[in-house]
Amino acid sequence: MAEIKWTTADPKGVLTGAHYIDGNHAACEGALAAGCRFAAGYPITPSTEVVERFAARIPLVGGMFIQMEDEIASSICLQGAVWAGLKAMTVTSGPGFSLMMEHIGFAAMTETPCVFVNVQRGGPSTGTPTLPAQGDMQQARWGSHGDYETILISPSSPQECFEFIIDAFNLAEIYRVPVMFMMDECVGHMTEKVVIPEPEKIKVVERRWTDKKPGEYLPYQPDPEDLVPYMVKAGDGYRFHITGLTHDERGYPAATDVEIHNNLVRRLCEKITKNAHKIWKWEEKDTDDCDILILSYGISARVALRGIELAKERKGIKVGLFRLIVVWPMPEQRIIELAEKVKAIIVPELNIRAQVAREIERIVKGRCPVIPLGHAGAGVHNPEDIYNAIVEAAK
Amino acid sequence: MAEAAAKKRKFRGVVVIKPERCKGCEICVSFCPTGAISMSTKFNSKGYHYPEFSNPDKCTGCGLCGMYCPDFAIYGYREKIEE
Amino acid sequence: MSTTLRENPVEQFLRTDRMPHIWCPGCGIGTSVNCFARAVLECGIDLDKLCIVSGIGCTGRVAGYLRLDSFHTTHGRAIPFATGLKLANPDLHVVVYSGDGDLAAIGGNHLIHAARRNIDITVICVNNFNYGMTGGQVAPTTHHEKVATTTPYGDPEYPFNLPDLAASCGAVFVARWTTYHVVQLTKTLVKALNKKGFSFVEILAPCPTLYLRRNKLGTSVDLMKYFKEKSVIKHGANTKEVGLETYDKEIIVGEFVDIDKPDYLDNYNEIMKKRLGDKFQPWGR
Numbered sequence: 001m002a003e004i005k006w007t008t009a010d011p012k013g014v015l016t017g018a019h020y021i022d023g024n025h026a027a028c029e030g031a032l033a034a035g036c037r038f039a040a041g042y043p044i045t046p047s048t049e050v051v052e053r054f055a056a057r058i059p060l061v062g063g064m065f066i067q068m069e070d071e072i073a074s075s076i077c078l079q080g081a082v083w084a085g086l087k088a089m090t091v092t093s094g095p096g097f098s099l100m101m102e103h104i105g106f107a108a109m110t111e112t113p114c115v116f117v118n119v120q121r122g123g124p125s126t127g128t129p130t131l132p133a134q135g136d137m138q139q140a141r142w143g144s145h146g147d148y149e150t151i152l153i154s155p156s157s158p159q160e161c162f163e164f165i166i167d168a169f170n171l172a173e174i175y176r177v178p179v180m181f182m183m184d185e186c187v188g189h190m191t192e193k194v195v196i197p198e199p200e201k202i203k204v205v206e207r208r209w210t211d212k213k214p215g216e217y218l219p220y221q222p223d224p225e226d227l228v229p230y231m232v233k234a235g236d237g238y239r240f241h242i243t244g245l246t247h248d249e250r251g252y253p254a255a256t257d258v259e260i261h262n263n264l265v266r267r268l269c270e271k272i273t274k275n276a277h278k279i280w281k282w283e284e285k286d287t288d289d290c291d292i293l294i295l296s297y298g299i300s301a302r303v304a305l306r307g308i309e310l311a312k313e314r315k316g317i318k319v320g321l322f323r324l325i326v327v328w329p330m331p332e333q334r335i336i337e338l339a340e341k342v343k344a345i346i347v348p349e350l351n352i353r354a355q356v357a358r359e360i361e362r363i364v365k366g367r368c369p370v371i372p373l374g375h376a377g378a379g380v381h382n383p384e385d386i387y388n389a390i391v392e393a394a395k
Numbered sequence: 396m397a398e399a400a401a402k403k404r405k406f407r408g409v410v411v412i413k414p415e416r417c418k419g420c421e422i423c424v425s426f427c428p429t430g431a432i433s434m435s436t437k438f439n440s441k442g443y444h445y446p447e448f449s450n451p452d453k454c455t456g457c458g459l460c461g462m463y464c465p466d467f468a469i470y471g472y473r474e475k476i477e478e
Numbered sequence: 479m480s481t482t483l484r485e486n487p488v489e490q491f492l493r494t495d496r497m498p499h500i501w502c503p504g505c506g507i508g509t510s511v512n513c514f515a516r517a518v519l520e521c522g523i524d525l526d527k528l529c530i531v532s533g534i535g536c537t538g539r540v541a542g543y544l545r546l547d548s549f550h551t552t553h554g555r556a557i558p559f560a561t562g563l564k565l566a567n568p569d570l571h572v573v574v575y576s577g578d579g580d581l582a583a584i585g586g587n588h589l590i591h592a593a594r595r596n597i598d599i600t601v602i603c604v605n606n607f608n609y610g611m612t613g614g615q616v617a618p619t620t621h622h623e624k625v626a627t628t629t630p631y632g633d634p635e636y637p638f639n640l641p642d643l644a645a646s647c648g649a650v651f652v653a654r655w656t657t658y659h660v661v662q663l664t665k666t667l668v669k670a671l672n673k674k675g676f677s678f679v680e681i682l683a684p685c686p687t688l689y690l691r692r693n694k695l696g697t698s699v700d701l702m703k704y705f706k707e708k709s710v711i712k713h714g715a716n717t718k719e720v721g722l723e724t725y726d727k728e729i730i731v732g733e734f735v736d737i738d739k740p741d742y743l744d745n746y747n748e749i750m751k752k753r754l755g756d757k758f759q760p761w762g763r
Contacts, residue, residue: 038566040558059750059758064565069591073558076551080531080562083549084570088562106552234547234563235570237526241493241542243550252496253542253550411483418503420686425699426658443503461486462516462660465501465508470486 002226004174009033009202013061019194023161023187024049026194027117028057030162031089033202034169036115037063038081038088040074042096045129046185047119050091071096075103079112083242085207085233087169089115093185094123097136098143105144106244107178108268111220111229113207115168116140117181119188120350122377132185133377134298134350140180141328147265149272151175151279152328154182154298158192164325170205171279175271176228182327184350186299186380207231214238219251220264227271276329283323290320292390293342295335295360297324299380300348307348307386314387317394327356332363339367344393348373348381369393406473408454412446416468419443423460423469429453432460432469488515491525493545500539502610504698506657506683507537510604511544513660514575517667528571531560533585536610536685537577537603554584557592560599568598568743568762573671578605578619582638586618593647596675598741602667603640603678606685614688621725625692639721644678645735651677652717652735657684658705659731666733675741682722682729693725705729 013032021029028050031039037058041051055065063086068074071092078088092100097118107114120136122128136143140152153168155161165181172179210217210230219240222229232238245253246261254260272279287293292311294304301323311317322338324330339345345368347357354361357372364370373389375381410432417439423446424432431454435447446469448454456473464470488511501507518528525546532541534553541548551559556574564572574581581589581603592599608626609615616626616633619640623632645652651673655663663681670677684690684701695701712720713732720730740748747760 038562040562059754059761062759062761064761066561066565068558068561069587072555073561073588073591076555077558077562080549080559080564081566082562084563084566086566088566102552103555233567234529235527235567239526239545239547241548241550243542244552245550252493409483411486416498418498420504420698422504422509422699422702426702441498459660461488462512462664463509463657464512465505466498466503467486467488467492467508467512470484472484 002223002228003208005206007204007206009199009204010035011199014196014199014202016196016198019196020191021158021194022049022189022191023155023158023183024119024189025053026158026161027165027181027183028053029196030165031115031169032057032061033162033196033199034087034166035204036087036089036169037061038078038086039065039090040068040077040081040088041091042068042071042074044071044093044096046121046188047091047093047117049188050117050119071099072103075100075116076106078114079103079107079110082112082114083234087173089117091117091119093119093121094127094136095125097139101143104150104178105146105148108144108148108150109244110242111176112178113172113176115165115172115179115181117165117183120182120184128378130185131378132299132350132380134184134300135355135377137182137327137349137351137355140182147269149269150177150328151179151272151326152182153179153325154327155187156298156302156323157187158190158194161187162194162196166202166204167281170203173205173207174228175275176208176231177272182298184299218249220247221249222267222271226275227267272329279326279329280331281325282331282334283325285321286318287320287322287338290318291343292317292319292393293322293338293345294319294348294386295322295324295345296348297327297356300350303380303383304348304386306383307390310383310387311390315391315394317390319390330359330363335360335363336367339364342368344369344371346371346373346386346389346393348375348386350375350377350380352376405476406456407476408451408456408471409474410448410454410460410469410471412448413468414439414445416466417443417445418466419445420465422463422465426463427460428457429455487519488512491515491518491544491546493543496543499543501536502687504684504686505536506606506681506698507540507604509657509660510602510663510681510683511540513664514602514667516664517671520668521671523571523671527569528573529563531556531563531572531574533576533580534611535577535580536606537575538580540575554580555588556580557585557588557601561592561597564597564599565743571671572599574599574601576603577610578603578607578640579609579617582640583618590643590647593644593649593676593678595742596648596650596739598674598676598743600670600673600677601679602681604681604683605640606683606689608685608689610685610688614692622723624725636723639717640680641678641720641734642717645717648676649678649735650675650737650739653733654680654682654720655731656682656705656709656729658702658709669733669736675739
């Protein structure tokens with residue numbers, strides 16, 4: 001039986017009350033509430049406010065922020081902090097996220113629980129630093145080399161930036177994976193009311209500390225139920241070894257052993273795929289008897305609400321909204337159920353290569369048409385475009 | 396004369412060799428200040444010649460062999476001679 | 479003989495179940511580990527609080543062979559990982575143990591910035607003048623005109639003067655020895671480990687299989703003799719003058735820099751205390 005220890009937030013990190021702040025600041029507060037006590041970052045628009053606030057707040061909460069020399073350094077520095085026992089994150093946007101890819105793989109391979117916040121902007125390359133996109137959704141899943149699985153979470157509002165980054169930290173600890181918190185410039189810079197509850201109402205997961213003693217502890221012996229191994233930290237006498245090489249349960253390199261490699265990589269993937277039903281999080285609106293389903297996430301799902309309203313007002317079309325909060329892994333069964341009932345699924349997102357839509361297509365397997373509604377970013381969809389797509393699909 | 400010198404010595408050098416770890420680089424033998432060790436004509440299981448403690452009388456137990464050995468295969472130390 | 483044989487003090491540091499190691503016959507890395515182990519014992523550091531962080535490459539394997547909390551990170555990134563480890567738990571004693579290619583080429587940016595910040599870590603750089611693990615490619619430490627697989631006709635570049643690089647970026651302790659100087663190296667490592675702030679020790683070491691063979695420089699024993707003949711001990715030498723541009727140049731070794739200045743955390747805590755007053759609890763002190 002996997003032992004997950006739930007507790008409540010450390011009051012030192014919780015700024016209880018109603019605030020008028022943007023998504024970036026809210027994400028920082030959420031991280032502090034979740035127990036994040038270390039961040040390493042490098043300035044990059046449009047994400048920088050997250051670490052600016054963290055740098056101002058953390059000396060008073062008790063922890064550390066350091067601005068590193070680049071994103072490569074940031075994305076490994078935070079993992080050092082994790083192995084020293086703290087919860088940690090880094091924050092970036094497109095170009096920085098690209099630089100971090102190797103260390104997302106390192107975190108996946110070494111099973112280092114941590115959070116990568118990506119406030120997405122338009123790409124490729126320098127692209128549109130000050131304007132939104134959702135063009136890193138596939139990169140966040142597959143960007144590092146080799147096979148691994150991760151978790152993607154996408155908030156639609158500043159309030160959700162606060163709430164769901166807590167989920168991101170909790171899931172990182174439960175499954176010992178790097179969790180990608182996929183914001184976008186629009187949500188990051190949108191200022192709204194954010195209500196931060198009392199610390200005792202915020203649920204936080206403790207690290208999966210081992211109860212074994214030095215000598216009997218194996219760093220990569222998985223829990224038989226959820227396939228996740230238990231952790232130790234530096235300085236506690238375990239004399240453990242961590243490597244990005246393929247390793248056995250002792251953590252020792254076994255980079256030429258086909259069987260060990262196969263078992264390890266499969267487990268790294270299966271600990272997410274087999275536990276996916278415990279990770280899924282989504283929201284449905286008017287899906288009971290809809291003809292058309294809008295399936296989206298992040299800011300695009302929020303923009304789609306207006307398109308849905310227009311279709312109802314002008315044409316009386318029954319449109320439901322399926323909003324992925326955890327974008328990966330996806331609640332496949334539920335999407336299939338809906339695909340069997342609806343006429344079409346429209347997927348608005350701020351990329352033109354159907355980065356999430358193609359996953360939906362794969363899941364739906366032709367049960368209904370899946371219509372990607374891409375936008376290259378640097379702006380959000382015009383609700384009229386979503387309305388038009390609905391009308392077209394309903395014909 | 397030699398007996399008198401031996402009597403004077405209150406310490407003797409000891410060298411411990413782990414032949415299986417040796418890769419035969421010969422650094423220990425080359426840098427032993429007194430020539431207390433030499434390469435064996437024997438092979439270990441990997442096919443390397445390894446050092447042997449051929450001249451214990453010459454050994455001062457300085458420990459340099461153990462500090463040089465890249466393979467942790469040899470270790471020298473000084474031991475008090477019991478009366 | 480009435481007594482039982484004593485164990486090499488390095489044994490307690492080794493994951494003996496992983497011996498023999500992968501290093502070639504005559505490779506200098508193991509020699510440096512002997513000195514390191516003896517230095518740690520002399521310092522009396524609590525071994526449970528001692529962390530080794532390595533990057534990738536031959537020297538990058540040191541972490542895997544030492545029975546300590548050990549981290550074999552990504553290529554070039556041992557220093558930023560160590561920075562996170564140290565800042566998150568300042569009670570830890572953090573040592574970066576890696577090679578010249580790892581620390582000075584791909585990791586060069588991190589080396590200079592960690593020295594500039596004066597992070598309280600010890601960086602041990604085993605310099606064997608080329609990339610060993612990948613088969614002997616040119617490194618930023620390869621002597622001018624020497625041969626490597628990617629400079630088959632000779633290296634047109636000039637190598638880094640690593641002690642000068644570290645010193646000019648703010649390292650508080652900088653030294654260089656060769657694997658011939660095991661006694662001196664051990665004493666220097668004791669100082670480096672005890673030094674608060676960023677300490678940097680370069681260890682010149684033979685790579686017999688690749689660098690020596692390709693350049694027809696003989697065996698490890700030959701190189702050790704060369705180290706012995708060419709080395710000049712100059713403690714406190716101006717680091718500008720210790721470069722190793724060409725192979726025939728004299729090798730200046732010794733402790734070049736040993737200064738005192740507040741480390742990153744000292745400065746951090748002092749500034750925070752100044753600005754935030756009693757609301758601030760010093761971190762890790």
